[in-house]
Amino acid sequence: MLNTQPNLQACDDFYEALIAAHQGLSTPESHAMNARLVLLLANHIGDQATLQHALQLARGSAVPTADRRSTPAITPVVPTHAVAA
């Protein structure tokens, strides 16, 4: 279970540091940095159930599961192996 009670040692310091870390970055660079930050923090947490809970809270609704079978029937496309001319 994800801890959502206040847990930051220095809440305002962290928030300031987070904003400061993005200074001078373009929006795409900031998005890329955030993605790296998510992966770094996720690895630190490690526990899958806790991470699932965080994904759910962050999205604000149920997170869609990666259901590979739910897609409707489609025309199969298969490898087309043709010998080079």
Added chain:
Amino acid sequence: MNPRDIPREAFHAGGAEVQAIDFGYVRSPDQDRATPAHHPIVVIGAGPVGLSLAIDLAQRGQRVVVLDNDHKLSIGSRAICFAKRTLEIWDRLGVGQRMVDKGVSWNLGKVFLKDEQLYEFNLLPEEGHERPAFINLQQYYAEAYLVERALQLPGIDIRWHNKVTAVESRADGALLSIDTPEGAYQMDAQWLVACDGARSPTRQMLGLESKGRIFQDRFLIADVKLADEANFPTERWFWFDPPFHPNQSVLLHRQPDNVWRIDFQLGWDADPEEEKKPENIIPRVKALLGADAQFELDWASVYTFACLRMDQFVHGRVVFAGDSAHGVSPFGARGANSGVQDAENLAWKLDWVLQGRASPALVGTYGPEREYAADENLCNSTRATDFITPKSEVSRLFRDAALHLAREHAFARRIVNSGRLSVPATLHQSPLNTPDTDHFAGTQVPGAVLLDAPLTKQGQPTWLLRELGPDFTLLVFGPAPAWAHGLPGVKVLQIGIDVIDHQTLAAQRLDALPRTVYLVRPDQHVCARWRTPTEVAVCSALARATASAV
């Protein structure tokens, strides 16, 4: 030429000669009958899956008819990576050593970002297995060795130039209509197995579907034969965004005959007809190998792929195996390898049912077991594909973040996915498993393929998998209880008596103590294990593993 008259050397020749073998049409007496001939097992498709199935069944004493609409082996190298488990199955079928002798063995993979190595992985990090993690071998060689083996077995009747044009499924079998160069004929099959590939005409004739996801990307395979020994070691090399092919991925893999498979991601907008032209392929290859590299283009193909599977693999007396039942992306070598495992799962079950040793319900269990395995393969193959070819902005963002972090941080290297390579599925949910009642550590749970281990027998080296029986094996650490020798059709293998576990690797891998017993299926999967079993417990597990009433 009559296939049985093809000289043995033809199957051992070089790639061009092997691909040129032409299996002649031979008229079958079935074609002169007034009523359709009746056959216990008919297999459609003489590819790696259909041939493996036919050989396994014939070795068990069954008669099998194999129908193939073509008269050649695979054109082009196609499935080149054959996994340890496939080799172990082919060992049982008498062709493993030939495949390994011709193939290129490898265990090591390297992943690069731009021109920098991110990490390497060893797929078989421990000693004490007879077979390597993988061999690379052109599909036409694998098929040639399987056909040669099949032709040695009198129980197998391969009919080339026999195209199935209609399938009528019945409660007790299927009626097939077949076209030949000399006209049409019909036959009755008690069991029909469709190993007829991703486009499976059988599946279409029965109005069945294979469903899933198409991936909007195109890839170019270029097999190039180098003039000199290349400077690349026998490893799997995968690049993300290499300088010689920016913004896409490239895979480099060695095959026998100094042929190298290069797989270039092209993107969805690439024109397959243009990309197939040698004048467009050669500059791509030179960008990788160097401008002055001397090579010949051996084979090329532009392909797309989909991850698909049928809802059910068993439809009455019609069974689907291999690509006809499930299709995966190539990243992970999970196509042909999972198909050969389908074949081995099905062969003993069909044999038991046809011998009257089990009810058709046993063949029914092929469905859930191999559908479960297909889902695992599809899951791994889909995840790798999503990583290699991200299909949304945010997917690309996280992919690039993982690659960026992987340069410095070990955890991110684990996230980088260039293909999770084929390992056999552990059939955790199988109804044929007897759940553990005793405590065991390690991976050898009921449903797992038994791990190999080096042994000695009368002073000579041997391997655990080679010592298993053709049917069930009761593996006993120490002397077996007297009742064990009376179990019908069960080989009793006493570790420490019949064979010696001189490196104690079998005991370690199976977490065995004195008197520990494993019950192993004909397809070498563990189905039950105990610290000290009773006769009743073993008999009950045997009944469960053959879908018989307990």
